[in-house]
Amino acid sequence: MTHSAVAVRVALFITCFNDTLFPDAGRATVALLERLGCEVEFRAEQTCCGQMHGNSGYEEAARPLAERFGRVFGDAEVVVSPSASCVGFVREHYGRMGVPFSGPPVYELSEFLVDVLEVEDVGASFPHRVTLHPTCHSIRALGVGDRPERLLRAVRGIDLVELKESRECCGFGGTFAVKNADTSMAMLGDKLRHVLDTRAEVCTAVDTSCLMHIGGALARQRAGVRVMHVAEILAAQE
Amino acid sequence: MSGFPAAAKEALADAQLRRNLGKATTAIRVKRAGAVAELSDWEALREAGAAIKARAMATLPEQLERLEGRVTRAGGTVHWARDGAEANAIVGRIAQDHGAGQVIKVKSLATDEIGLNEALELRGIEAIETDLAELIIQLGDDQQSHILVPAIHRNRAEIAALFERTIAQGQRLGLEPRSIAEAARKHLREKFLSVPMAVSGANFGVAETGSIAVVESEGNGRMCTTLPKVLVTLMGIEKVLPEWRDLEVMLQLLPRSSTAERMNPYTSIWTGVRPGDGPQEFHLVLLDAGRTQVLADEVGRQALHCIRCSACLNVCPVYSRTGGHAYESVYPGPIGAILTPQLEGLDRAPTLPWASSLCGACYEVCPVKIDIPTVLVHLRGRVVREVKSRWSPERVAMDALSLVFRSRGRYERAQRMARAGNGPLARMPGPLSGWTTMRELPDIPPQTFRAWWAQRDATGAGAPGGIDPTDTTGRSHGAP
Numbered sequence: 001m002t003h004s005a006v007a008v009r010v011a012l013f014i015t016c017f018n019d020t021l022f023p024d025a026g027r028a029t030v031a032l033l034e035r036l037g038c039e040v041e042f043r044a045e046q047t048c049c050g051q052m053h054g055n056s057g058y059e060e061a062a063r064p065l066a067e068r069f070g071r072v073f074g075d076a077e078v079v080v081s082p083s084a085s086c087v088g089f090v091r092e093h094y095g096r097m098g099v100p101f102s103g104p105p106v107y108e109l110s111e112f113l114v115d116v117l118e119v120e121d122v123g124a125s126f127p128h129r130v131t132l133h134p135t136c137h138s139i140r141a142l143g144v145g146d147r148p149e150r151l152l153r154a155v156r157g158i159d160l161v162e163l164k165e166s167r168e169c170c171g172f173g174g175t176f177a178v179k180n181a182d183t184s185m186a187m188l189g190d191k192l193r194h195v196l197d198t199r200a201e202v203c204t205a206v207d208t209s210c211l212m213h214i215g216g217a218l219a220r221q222r223a224g225v226r227v228m229h230v231a232e233i234l235a236a237q238e
Numbered sequence: 239m240s241g242f243p244a245a246a247k248e249a250l251a252d253a254q255l256r257r258n259l260g261k262a263t264t265a266i267r268v269k270r271a272g273a274v275a276e277l278s279d280w281e282a283l284r285e286a287g288a289a290i291k292a293r294a295m296a297t298l299p300e301q302l303e304r305l306e307g308r309v310t311r312a313g314g315t316v317h318w319a320r321d322g323a324e325a326n327a328i329v330g331r332i333a334q335d336h337g338a339g340q341v342i343k344v345k346s347l348a349t350d351e352i353g354l355n356e357a358l359e360l361r362g363i364e365a366i367e368t369d370l371a372e373l374i375i376q377l378g379d380d381q382q383s384h385i386l387v388p389a390i391h392r393n394r395a396e397i398a399a400l401f402e403r404t405i406a407q408g409q410r411l412g413l414e415p416r417s418i419a420e421a422a423r424k425h426l427r428e429k430f431l432s433v434p435m436a437v438s439g440a441n442f443g444v445a446e447t448g449s450i451a452v453v454e455s456e457g458n459g460r461m462c463t464t465l466p467k468v469l470v471t472l473m474g475i476e477k478v479l480p481e482w483r484d485l486e487v488m489l490q491l492l493p494r495s496s497t498a499e500r501m502n503p504y505t506s507i508w509t510g511v512r513p514g515d516g517p518q519e520f521h522l523v524l525l526d527a528g529r530t531q532v533l534a535d536e537v538g539r540q541a542l543h544c545i546r547c548s549a550c551l552n553v554c555p556v557y558s559r560t561g562g563h564a565y566e567s568v569y570p571g572p573i574g575a576i577l578t579p580q581l582e583g584l585d586r587a588p589t590l591p592w593a594s595s596l597c598g599a600c601y602e603v604c605p606v607k608i609d610i611p612t613v614l615v616h617l618r619g620r621v622v623r624e625v626k627s628r629w630s631p632e633r634v635a636m637d638a639l640s641l642v643f644r645s646r647g648r649y650e651r652a653q654r655m656a657r658a659g660n661g662p663l664a665r666m667p668g669p670l671s672g673w674t675t676m677r678e679l680p681d682i683p684p685q686t687f688r689a690w691w692a693q694r695d696a697t698g699a700g701a702p703g704g705i706d707p708t709d710t711t712g713r714s715h716g717a718p
Contacts, residue, residue, distance in 0.1 A: 014687050016643065020653050020663060021680055023687035030691075042691045048643040053636060055596060057618030061640035068644065096612065140598035169555045173595025178673060180593065182247040185676050186256075186559040187595070216677030 008116070009039045011076035013090075013106065015083045016048040022208040025229035029082045029109060032235040036117055046072045051089035056175050059097055066090075066099040074103040078116070082231050084108045084138030084206045092141055108138065109231055110147040110206055120154045125238045127157030131200040132230075133191070133214065135207040136169050148206050148230050155233060164194040172213035184213075192217050195225060203227050241589030245564040246556075255391050255561055262390050263551070263558040269498035270549055270603070277494070286487045287606040291543035294480055295533060301445040301478045302524060308448025312510020314520040322352030325525050329354060329437060329470055330361045332521055336468055338363060338435040344452060344459040345369035346439025347385065347546060348472045348525055350568045351581075354437065366433065368426050368458040370419065377404045383562030383570065385548040386496050391561050394418060426458065436462035436517070440473035441545070442488060443522070446481045449509040450522065453492060453502045463506050469517035474525050476542040488545060491605035495547035528581040537616040541576045543606045548573075550600035550610060556593055565590065572600035576613045584617070588625050591617035638662055650688070657682050 010033055014026045033040050050065030069090065073079050081087050087108040094101045113119055132152060138144045152160050171177065171187030191214060195203050203218070205211050208229055215227035239247065249255060274280050294301055306316040319325035333341055341358065343349065343365050355365040355376075367376045371389040375382055378400050382388035389397070398411045398418050406421040438459065442451040450471050452459050463469055479485065485507075493502040511520045533539050551557045551571030562570030567578040567587065575594055579587040591614050594600075600610040626633060639662050642648045655661030664682070673679065685693075 016649070019687040020656060021682065023683055023685060023690055026687035027690060042688070044688055044692075045646050047646065047649045050640075050643075053640055055615055055618075056636065057591075057615070057620075057622035058633070058636045058640070059619045061636055065640065065643050093615075136595070136597035136599075140602055167599075169595045169597035169599070171555070171595060173597065176592065176595040179589075180243050180246060180556075181673065181675065182243065182250050183556055183560055183593075184595070186250050187555050188676065212680055213677065216673075216679065219678040220676055 007037055007039055009041065009077045010080045010112075011073055011078065011104075012040055012042050013046060013049075013073065013079050013081035013083075013086070014042070015081060015086045017086075018082060018208055021212065022229065025082045025208050025231055028229065028231040028235035029080075032122060032231055033080070035235070036113075036119060036122060038117075041076075043072050043076070049086045049089055051086055051093075052174055054089060054093055054097065063097055063099055066094050066097060066101070069094075070099065070101055070103065073101075073106070076104050078104050078112070079106040080109055080112045081106070082109045082206070082229055083208070084135055084142050084144060085209055088137040088141035108142055108144060108206060110138075110144055110151055111142065113151060113234075114147045120150050122151065122154070122234050124154075124234045124236050125156035126233045126236045127159075128202055129159040129161060129198075129200045130202045130204055130233065131161050131163045131195060131198040132166070133163060133170060133195070133203060133205045133210060134166055135205050135210045138206045139167060144206070151234055152204070152230065155236075156238070158233070161198045161200055163198055165190070166194075170210050170214050172210050174209070177213060188213060188217055192221070192223075196223060200225060202233070204230050204233055206230050241587070242564055242566075242593040243589060245566055246560040246593070249560045249564045254393075256559065258391055258393050259558055259561050262387065263553075266498060266552045270495060270552065273494040273498040273500065274603075276500070277490070283487060283491055284605055284607050287491045287545075288543065288608075290479065290484045290487060291545075291606050294478055295476065295539060295542055297480065298475065298478070298533065301480050302475055304445035304480075305443050305448060305478055305522075306524075308445065309510055309520075309522050310448075312448050313512075314448070314510040314522055317521060317523045319523055319525050319527070321527050322525075323357075325352050325472060325523050325527070326354055326357035328521075328523050329472065330358055330363065332468065332470055333358065333363050333435055334361065336435055338433070338468070340364045340366060340429070340433045341435045341437050341470075342366050342368050342429050342433045342462050342466065343372070344436065344438035344462045345372050345388075345454065346437070346472060347568055348439045348474050349437060350382065352472075352525065352527060354472070365437070366429050368429065368462055369454070370422050370456055370458075373422055373426070374400060377401070381563055382568065384551060385546050385569065385571070385573075386551075387548075391563070426461075430458075430461040430465050434466055435468040435470065436466040437470045437472065438463060440471050440477050441492070442485060443473050443478045444480075444482050444485065445478055447509055449482070449507050451485065451489075451505065451507045453489070454504045454506075455497060455499075455502060457504050460504050460506050463508060464516045466517060468519045468521075469508075470521045470523065472523045472525055474527070475529050476544075492545055492547050495545075495549040495603065495605040528583075532577075532580045535580065535620075538576065538580050538613055538620075540608045541573065541580055541613060543608050544573050544577065545606060546573075547605055549603040549605065553599040553603050554594075555597060555599065556595065565593065572610045572614075573608070576608075576610055576617060579617055579621075584621050585625050588621050591615075591621055635662070653686050653688075657684070 050062035053062035170191040171184040177184040211227040374389040384390040405425040493499040557571040565574045575590040652663045656663035
């Protein structure tokens with residue numbers, strides 16, 4: 001395991017989605033960052049970045065939330081989040097909405113680990129068969145490339161298996177899954193087939209929103225495959 | 239349910255369509271990636287393509303006047319059409335002036351957009367499609383479902399059966415592509431040699447020289463643009479390129495993006511008329527039909543940069559499952575979702591900006607870098623502001639949720655209520671009709687992250703390893 005020489009004070013941007021529905025991803029992120037020598041702070045005034053409103057056409061309703069994000073995180077040293085989708089919204093869309101975030105850099109977790117802490121082997125151990133779904137916003141909006149995969153490859157005991165057509169959307173897309181439920185399910189059906197073909201025990205990703213979508217279908221089918229955020233795997237130790 | 243969701247539901251139920259589409263889009267997607275990977279300067283070419291189009295749009299009136307001047311000087315006639323009806327009338331009048339009972343056509347989306355064939359039929363003029371796929375659509379009284387491969391939803395058995403019913407009556411064509419194509423070839427050859435007038439679209443119109451370019455794969459376009467006495471080209475005003483050298487960029491971007499070819503088999507470029515060689519009369523009809531309206535929208539206008547390669551359709555996870563008919567427009571797929579509502583009016587196609595998961599695959603492949611996801615989000619905003627009622631249930635819910643998120647107190651109260659199954663957060667993600675058809679909803683965990691953090695802070699348990707991250711008690715998604 002390599003450690004960053006300098007202690008970094010990280011402001012955790014948990015996202016409303018993880019805070020409310022997937023706290024384990026947040027707890028794992030904290031455990032991981034602290035293990036790597038970061039000091040983690042949680043600013044309890046944070047709520048939602050405004051992505052759902054902004055992407056659904058309710059920009060006016062999203063703007064105050066973007067302003068709020070600016071007030072909460074403006075004076076942080078660095079902001080890190082276990083959600084590529086929300087980071088993408090802050091970085092790519094705040095400017096377009098006329099509310100650019102002028103504070104510190106905002107990183108998605110895998111970017112922060114690989115680019116800032118310069119670590120790929122985080123000292124994790126996870127002796128399971130795992131497949132990675134590279135989420136659309138992580139690879140296309142943020143361009144995280146193979147960072148999540150490099151981090152996972154360094155995990156002790158992991159059997160990381162490739163997902164067919166991995167770059168194709170799972171069909172979540174926020175309100176898309178509700179407004180165009182039939183099309184969303186057709187996309188999800190193919191993603192599910194590819195996940196099951198890997199015979200993995202765990203399907204992982206850097207966004208819990210996609211995992212909720214994929215995991216919800218796996219649970220319905222009683223497929224015996226569970227979904228975990230990448231942070232949960234990287235935080236796991238013997 | 240209406241608009242795209244309803245039409246998509248219908249299309250998704252067609253198993254044959256799903257198979258045909260899945261097979262075809264996957265094949266071309268893989269081929270395109272290979273053709274693009276051959277060029278080390280692909281990204282630079284895309285940048286150049288985007289810059290050329292941006293310049294053309296920024297100087298559109300000037301470029302169109304240059305084009306008009308050059309075409310006129312080269313012996314052509316330029317017509318300006320405000321809308322489809324004007325354009326149809328111009329083409330119809332030219333045909334009638336020459337006593338043409340039939341016209342042959344090069345594949346053209348612009349003519350489909352304005353319903354030229356139907357308008358000519360009302361004047362007693364038969365328009366004959368000469369592109370193989372367009373011919374299949376026309377003979378089957380079918381609808382196009384793809385920009386480049388309009389009959390992508392049909393397989394060869396269906397096409398052979400169609401020909402045996404129409405242009406190859408009494409013959410057994412079998413399933414060999416060669417024999418099926420031969421039937422079309424025989425049918426079309428006679429038309430090329432006898433019909434006095436052709437109608438084409440334009441891939442590009444070069445302002446500097448007054449040249450029109452049509453690219454194609456089958457050679458039918460070359461026949462149409464050289465054999466008849468009269469040639470009429472209908473060109474959307476956004477197809478103008480300022481300079482001749484711009485073709486160097488576009489003719490690399492287009493074939494690799496559309497058919498995954500290094501170069502398309504036929505590139506026909508002509509400038510006005512030349513005595514004794516080719517058509518002796520050339521008309522260029524410049525079509526607006528809503529385009530200047532699109533140009534007025536600073537974000538949406540990049541939809542006009544489209545060179546109709548269809549790469550965005552082939553990579554789109556929505557299009558590749560629903561097919562083109564679900565978009566209820568000549569322009570399907572991601573580009574259609576941003577072009578149709580702008581050309582026809584947001585109130586005519588209000589569901590199209592939502593016909594996307596915003597995955598971004600379209601933007602990644604677009605040869606002129608149209609940021610389709612951003613335009614989709616922008617158009618969603620315009621639909622909400624300009625079309626939706628101020629009191630729509632969705633808007634009321636969204637406003638309420640925004641209020642919740644604007645205060646820590648309200649947000650934390652909503653989290654507590656959600657655990658009890660109440661309040662605005664418990665109702666996410668919206669009306670659940672579709673969600674639980676094939677997906678479980680996650681259980682709301684007993685403790686939020688912030689509650690855990692507060693507890694940890696209070697007990698001073700900041701030591702790493704204090705939790706077992708693999709312990710997902712309370713999760714509903716099964717265990718290995």
